[in-house]
Amino acid sequence: xxxxxxxxxxxxxxxxxxxxxxxxxxxxxxxxxxxxxxxxxxxxxxxxxxxxxxxxxxxxxxxxxxxxxxxxxxxxxxx
Amino acid sequence: xxxxxxxxxxxxxxxxxxxxxxxxxxxxxxxxxxxxxxxxxxxxxxxxxxxxxxxxxxxxxxxxxxxxxxxxxxxxxxxxxxxxxxxxxxxxxxxxxxxxxxxxxxxxxxxxxxxxxxxxxxxxxxxxxxxxxxxxxxxxxxxxxxxxxxxxxxxxxxxxxxxxxxxxxxxxxxxxxxxxxxxxxxxxxxxxxxxxxxxxxxxxxxxxxxxxxxxxxxxx
Numbered sequence: 001x002x003x004x005x006x007x008x009x010x011x012x013x014x015x016x017x018x019x020x021x022x023x024x025x026x027x028x029x030x031x032x033x034x035x036x037x038x039x040x041x042x043x044x045x046x047x048x049x050x051x052x053x054x055x056x057x058x059x060x061x062x063x064x065x066x067x068x069x070x071x072x073x074x075x076x077x078x079x
Numbered sequence: 080x081x082x083x084x085x086x087x088x089x090x091x092x093x094x095x096x097x098x099x100x101x102x103x104x105x106x107x108x109x110x111x112x113x114x115x116x117x118x119x120x121x122x123x124x125x126x127x128x129x130x131x132x133x134x135x136x137x138x139x140x141x142x143x144x145x146x147x148x149x150x151x152x153x154x155x156x157x158x159x160x161x162x163x164x165x166x167x168x169x170x171x172x173x174x175x176x177x178x179x180x181x182x183x184x185x186x187x188x189x190x191x192x193x194x195x196x197x198x199x200x201x202x203x204x205x206x207x208x209x210x211x212x213x214x215x216x217x218x219x220x221x222x223x224x225x226x227x228x229x230x231x232x233x234x235x236x237x238x239x240x241x242x243x244x245x246x247x248x249x250x251x252x253x254x255x256x257x258x259x260x261x262x263x264x265x266x267x268x269x270x271x272x273x274x275x276x277x278x279x280x281x282x283x284x285x286x287x288x289x290x291x292x293x294x295x296x297x298x299x
Contacts, residue, residue, distance in 0.1 A: 070181040
């Protein structure tokens, strides 16, 4: 079983890295890019086969370590 | 006062912290490894030093803030004992939610290492009382992730409570409201990005950090 966790900055939190990437894309001629937000993708390999129970545990992991609730949100995909 | 300095894998200001504390108190602090689960008997002051704990992986300070020693530090904080986090130590204190806010990548994306003008905003804390009327300091900074961030309500609240202890004289990193250091509501846990332990000897190029340790620990 795998969990894919997307961690991204909350709306309104300035993302200097995303802004730098947007600047680089503009510089390369991709003027259609109006904003870039850079986040993280974290993949967990999990033992067990109860997806719903696993999702609860992964949600806990996100809240306790994998994201910082002050600045970040996250979403979880189980597969 | 009996002191302890917490050492994580990747701490690199632990010996500077040790020397600053020893110089001011005449007594060397205990160096406490992050895998310990208790502070040495009788510890009062705890300093969490700068560095790159766990290689700054995931988020700066995130893994250190979940290490074995942290529950002891969190209950030590709850008992009202003084705790100071500098640079990575500040990041660890925000990650452990002992202090409000978060420290993000510098707005200019560069690692900045320079002497930074610093303003004492609140001289009535146990960390800053010895600055008396002196408000303008020069203290070195050395960080990549010192851009202080919190939502507007939190910023208004800590501003109103006098919890903003230090502001940059010249904002180097995009920090909200030029914040360089904050203290908790109870006034016993403080975090700051600038390095007072690197400004305690004329050979460092300045001694403006000395009064912080003297505020807390008394003069030797």
